[in-house]
Structure formats: structure tokens, C-alpha cells
Amino acid sequence: MTETKLMKGNEAMAEAAILAGCDAYFGYPITPQSEVLEYLAREMPKHNRIVMQAESEVASINMVYGAAGAGFRTMTSSSSPGISLMQEGISYIAGAELPCLIVNVNRAGPGLGTIQPGQGDYFQSVKGGGHGDYKMIVLAPASVQEMADFVYLGFDLADKYRNPVLMLSDGAIGQMMEKVQFKPYTRPAVDKSWATTGKPGTRNRNYITSLFIQPERMEQHNLKLEEKFKRIRENEVRFEEINTADAEYLFVAYGLSARICQKAMDIARDKGIKIGLLRPITLYPYPYKQLEELAAQVKMMLSVELNSGQMVEDVRLAVKGKVPVEFYGRMGGMMPTPEEIVHHLENLIQYHHAN
């Protein structure tokens, strides 16, 4: 039987990295995720794995680049300001098609901001962040259990598509303690014959690069990447629906916001408001199709986020104006209460649908 443990999200993620066979972790301390580096500094050497505190996030992401290019399973983690510093490296990793896992324990910004949780890095995560045309697969955990589970999933998706995967968590999920189980895991076999392991006489040299100086070749590379992103959009959309079968209204929320919305949903349903929740699990690829289908059923959608309104733009893209799409959010590390969300919902229902 799988043992149940009580752990912090950050520590569960670190433990899962070890169980997933992560060969090397490179990181730099930053609140609220320094536990990851601390946990791995203690545990990785026991498994003969590499753990290194780099001189900066810029260095750690490039160490990930080197290790991933040599064919190893590797990851880094940080929080918002550190993830901003990594954007150059992430763009190169995506361009060179290197598999790796990057974890952002999102804190509120902009700038140095605060060490409290936030979801202000949505745009950075799903719309680019670094330069050039690329996408990361973005996984949004809403529990300590998912912070562990998405490490396995993230590494496997990275290997499958030769693409960086971002786990976008937040300071609350990372710091909270919950029950977690580490399920048995078998690592899928992956071909890494492209890795730079030293060139034997029996093959051509391997060269890891994102440089294609001839426009014709660069465009070919862009098209190859776009074809990959299309396959990802077709095959990897993940989401959770709660109470949508009879829903007349819909919350759309991910991560911590989705947890708060679940409570708000219970309160609203007790008041007779038939509301459901769609929780995107992958933020890229985004569940546009499911939201479009639900737009034929519900009267209004409310996107709840810990930012000034970022994901709501994707909800609007999905819904194509068929029903009103509204936004409610708090910033600066402040959390909305479920009651506050329900109050806002009632006002919006009154505004749109009072007959």
C-alpha cells in the first residue's frame, strides 16, 4: 500500500523529483520556494544525484541547458523574479528542443513585489515570457498531491515532446501542508540519441543549438516547432470539471483560485445558484474547446484569479462573445474570501440577468 505523508507542497515536489529519477537539480534561493533547494541539497547526494546551488538563476537555467543537452533528466525551480531572470535560458532551451522541468512558485509582483502568493505570471508562462516563437507546456497544480504528481507528468511530457515544461504553482500551494501519496512510477523509455555524450565514429556529431542563421533554415525550424505545438494542443489538454452538468453559471479558475472557488461554489449552491467550476490543469494547451462548449450551456462565466485579469482573456477567446465573461481578482498577495466571491457573483447575476 502506498504510504500517506504530510508534507509541504515544495517538499513533496522535491521528493517526487527524486522518485522520478531526476539526475540533476540546479537552483538559487528565493522565497517562497527555497525549501526545494534545501530538501534536495540534503537528499540528492544520498541517491548519487547532482544538486547545485548556482550563482544566479541565469546560471542555473543554463546548467539545466547543459545537462538536458547531454541527455539527463534535469530541473530547476524558482519564484517569479527568478523566473524572469531565466527567460533568456528558457527561450534557448525551447529553441534547442531540450526536455526539462521548470517550477515557478508564483509570488505577487511586479518587481520585487511581495513574498505572498500570486498568479500574476500567467501571461509570462503561457504567452511567451522569453523572446521568439515558442511555447512551454504549463501545468497548474491545485494541491500538494498535484505538486508531486505533476513532477512525473512534467518530466514525461518534456521527454515526449523534447520541450520545456513549466509547473506554475504559487506561494500558498508550495508552502501549505497536506496529505500526499507518492504513487509507483515507471519511467517511459525515451530515445535520446540526439544528446551530446561524445561522438563515436559510428554516428554523425550531435549539435545542440537554437541558431539557424539562414532565414530559410530558421523558418523550417519554426515550422517544425509549430507542428509540435499543434500536436501538444491536440493531445495534452487537461482540465477538471465540477458541478458543470446542471450549471447555469461557471467559475473558471486554476491553482489556488480554484480551491477558493470550490468553497464559493458550495456557498452559492446553498443559496440556489447553479454554478459549476472549470479548472484548467494545463494552462498551455488551454481548454478552449471545453469552454466554448460550456458557453452554449451557461449564462455567464466568472474568471477568478490572483492578478489583475490575465487568464480571463483566454476565457473570452474561447467563448467568442456568446455569453458575458467577467473577472474577479485580488492582487498583492491578498486572498479573496469565498463569501467575497459569491457576493461579487450575485451582483453580476443581478446586473446581467435581473428581469
Added chain:
Amino acid sequence: MEVVEEMDIQEQTIGIAPVGCSVFAYDYMDIDMQEAAHGRACAVATGIKRLMPDKYVFTYQGDGDLAAIGIAETLHAINRGENILIVFMNNAVYGMTSGQMAPTTLAGMHTTTSPDGRDVGYYGAPIKVSELMAQLPGAFYVTRQAVNNANAVRRTKKALQNAFKYQQLHKGTCLVEIIGNCPSNWKMTPIEASKFIDEEMVKTFPLGDIKVPKTEELKTI
């Protein structure tokens, strides 16, 4: 590449090409290579070498790449004593972007961004990378050579041979600085550029070994 072939270590060698004139280094070497972002070669090399400690790993970086944007990654890699070889091409100018001032541009030297000559009061003096890095305990072998005549090329080759061999010892970083020229951006003929190295460059960047391993440290080779 000649050194790698002579030592017959192609199968064990991984190179890292930087951004700058050296960006096409991979075109001249039939070995596995990785292209690094501008200045990040030593971090990339760290990622490779830590996971494959028995391979030979080297970076090939210019003065802008190593001494300006990448000096933090370089200094920390050497301070950790990463068992890598850093080949540092110093021609005192940004070549790829056509002739801007580098951290190693000589005092008074004219470049497109120091049209009246490098003013050390405004920009500081040229950084002597090898002397700076040799102070770090992680540096095992530091030498500065040139390639502007046949004898200099022979000495540079010898330095590279040493540096590759020393990687087997796992005792620290080898830094081989090579003073090169850039006639097109120096606005000189190749002969003038070669003379400029002998008469001007070496005044700021004297050639020779800066830090050499002690004899007893080399016993196992």
C-alpha cells in the same frame, strides 16, 4: 581540434560554442557540441561536466562573451574549480557586431563605440582576465598565448595539450587565453595587426604562464 585528434579523445570531448565570432566554432570541429547563450558557456559546461565527470569539456569564448556579459558565470565556474577548459579568445574588440569596445579594449584604442579612444577615466582600464582568475583557488592552470606567428601557434598548441591533459586530474579549471587579432575591426592589414599584437597588445596582456601546477600535482599523468 588538432589537439583533440592527436590525443584521440573525440569520443570523450564535448565543446561549447558561445555567441560572437566564435558562434560558428562548431563548423570546424567534428565533435558533439552545444551552443550556449551569450556569456553562459561556463554554466552550460558545468551542467555537462558535473553529470559526465570523465568527459573532456571545453568552452570557446571571446572577450565580450567571457569578460563582459559572462564574467559572473566564468568566475564562479573557476571558483568551483570545474574541471573544464576555458579557451578565451581575446582580440580586444567585439567582432561579430563589427568593432565595438570590449572590456579588454586597450587604453586609448579606437573602436566604433570609443571613437576618440578608450577613456579609462570613463570606462575603466582593460580587464586582465587571466590575472584576475588566477587568484581563485579553483584555477589550476592559467596561461596567456598568442597566434600571430608560427612559434606562438606552437606554444598555444602546447598550452592546449597541457590543459586537456590536466582535465584527467580533476584538480580544477584550466584557462588558456589566446591573444588574437581582428584586422577588419582594427582597420589594419593582417601584417599591421600582427605587429600590433607584438608591440601594443602584449604591453597590457603579457604572454606566458600565469599559474602553473606544481610538479607533484602532475605526477599521476
